[in-house]
Amino acid sequence: MRRAAPCRTLGAIRRERRVPRPMRHSHDNEPLSVGFVLLRRFTMMPFAAFVDCLRLAADEGDRSRQLRCHWVFMTSGGHDAMSSCGAAVTPCSPFRDPRDFDYIVVIGGVQDEHDAVDEAALHYLQRVAEAGVPLVGVCTGVFALIQAELMNGRRCCVSWYHHGDLTSRFPDIEPVADRLFIDDGDRLTCAGGIASADLAAYLVERHLGKAWAMKSLHIMLIDEARRGEHPQPQPVVFDKVADRLVRRAITIIEQHLGEAITVDELARRVGSSRRNIERKFREELGIGPQKFARDLRLRYGLWMLHYTAKSVTEIGERCGFADTAHFSRHFREAFGDTPTAMRKAAQRGETPVDPFFLHIASREGAGG
Numbered sequence: 001m002r003r004a005a006p007c008r009t010l011g012a013i014r015r016e017r018r019v020p021r022p023m024r025h026s027h028d029n030e031p032l033s034v035g036f037v038l039l040r041r042f043t044m045m046p047f048a049a050f051v052d053c054l055r056l057a058a059d060e061g062d063r064s065r066q067l068r069c070h071w072v073f074m075t076s077g078g079h080d081a082m083s084s085c086g087a088a089v090t091p092c093s094p095f096r097d098p099r100d101f102d103y104i105v106v107i108g109g110v111q112d113e114h115d116a117v118d119e120a121a122l123h124y125l126q127r128v129a130e131a132g133v134p135l136v137g138v139c140t141g142v143f144a145l146i147q148a149e150l151m152n153g154r155r156c157c158v159s160w161y162h163h164g165d166l167t168s169r170f171p172d173i174e175p176v177a178d179r180l181f182i183d184d185g186d187r188l189t190c191a192g193g194i195a196s197a198d199l200a201a202y203l204v205e206r207h208l209g210k211a212w213a214m215k216s217l218h219i220m221l222i223d224e225a226r227r228g229e230h231p232q233p234q235p236v237v238f239d240k241v242a243d244r245l246v247r248r249a250i251t252i253i254e255q256h257l258g259e260a261i262t263v264d265e266l267a268r269r270v271g272s273s274r275r276n277i278e279r280k281f282r283e284e285l286g287i288g289p290q291k292f293a294r295d296l297r298l299r300y301g302l303w304m305l306h307y308t309a310k311s312v313t314e315i316g317e318r319c320g321f322a323d324t325a326h327f328s329r330h331f332r333e334a335f336g337d338t339p340t341a342m343r344k345a346a347q348r349g350e351t352p353v354d355p356f357f358l359h360i361a362s363r364e365g366a367g368g
Contacts, residue, residue, distance in 0.1 A: 031066075031067065031069055031070050032068065032204065033069075033102045033103075034069065034070070034072075035071070035100065035101040035103070036071060036072065036073045036104075036107060037075070037105070037121060037141075038073055038081035038092065039108055039118060039140075040082065040118060041082060041083065041084040041110040042084065043110070044087060045194065046193055046195075047089075047138075049193075049197040050105060050196040050199070052197075053196075053197050053204060053216045053220065054069040054200060054216075056219050057215060068212065069208075072093050072096065074093050074095050074096065075092045075121075076094075076095070076118055076120040078092055079092065080092060084110045095121075098131040101133055102207070103133065103135075104125070104134070105141070106121075106141035106145065107138050108138065108139045108141035108192075117147060118144075121144060122147055123148075125144060125148040126149075129150050133186075134187070134188060135186065136188040137151075137188070137189045138190045138199070139159065139162075139191070139193070139196075140192070145187070154173075154184055154187055155184065156187075157175075157180070157228075158177055160178075160191075177307045177308060178310070179191075180229075180231075181195060181199045191232055195226070197220060198227075199228075201213040201217050205225070241284060243280055246285070249266055249281070252266060252269050253266070253292070257296065257297050257318075260293070263290055266289055294330065295334060297319040298330060298331055298335070300319050301315050301316065301319040301339065302335065302342065304319075305339055305342055305346060312327070316328070316339075335352070
């Protein structure tokens with residue numbers, strides 16, 4: 001069997017020709033080559049999810065040879081990369097010629113205004129862009145792309161957790177916090193976390209075929225790749241709910257925030273009767289499942305008003321309400337103001353109602 005040509009040899013050929021590396025697809029039979037730029041205190045989860053997806057697609061089984069995929073870890077000066085959790089990645093290479101790679105993936109780190117900017121890394125990212133090599137900003141890696149002035153006029157995907165920080169630091173950039181990743185051709189941005197595996201699988205499928213992408217995900221115990229427009233999980237937190245049946249019902253409700261799931265359907269899915277599920281909700285939470293689900297959908301709407309640019313009409317539809325008037329009426333009853341007024345308050349930096357949390361205290365033994 002012929003061994004695939006090493007990444008550096010391919011890169012050397014391209015440098016001699018002085019042409020940007022073209023976008024390749026699965027029929028080209030060349031290995032997928034990825035360079036990782038690991039910034040100071042980079043976040044381990046998105047890095048590990050991305051590179052492990054490549055590793056598992058690169059070889060048969062779990063043998064980890066860099067056959068179908070090549071990857072290189074790079075830092076300024078080639079020093080070891082220290083992650084936010086204290087684990088170090090070694091060995092790392094100094095920055096290489098961008099033409100060695102199909103993609104340069106930037107893994108961002110903890111955002112601290114007192115940290116010095118890695119100017120060498122920013123200059124390298126500018127070189128990558130000039131060479132026509134696609135840049136991938138993962139987690140807070142998108143902050144580095146913005147600092148390198150490579151995201152002007154573009155949307156960028158960011159985690160809901162970093163949305164506020166990004167908008168305050170870079171008010172001219174349009175952040176998107178209601179999806180997993182955005183493919184904008186030569187710029188790809190990802191919210192981070194386990195969504196990095198979804199983006200890596202997306203690129204593996206593009207270059208090597210769907211079978212290799214699914215092989216990686218299945219070994220990682222991920223059922224299927226989520227598309228870029230898949231919504232991010234919303235930061236809704238509940239106080240302790242002791243009853244197992246109620247917890248299962250809440251999980252189902254969370255997974256169907258875009259539709260008004262009926263109590264009968266909810267009872268069927270948890271294997272209970274309508275009467276029993278209503279009784280348990282009232283004993284545990286003090287309200288019935290229907291009101292609980294509606295309150296949760298309204299809370300989801302409140303979150304989108306704060307962290308997306310969607311219109312009130314779009315948000316009402318995403319929250320499962322029949323029309324804008326229906327959504328606005330219930331919203332005002334729940335939060336004391338209209339969706340439009342609440343959005344304006346959020347834009348002024350005010351938060352009359354915390355969009356992150358829905359606290360419903362457990363009512364042990366309470367009736368109702």
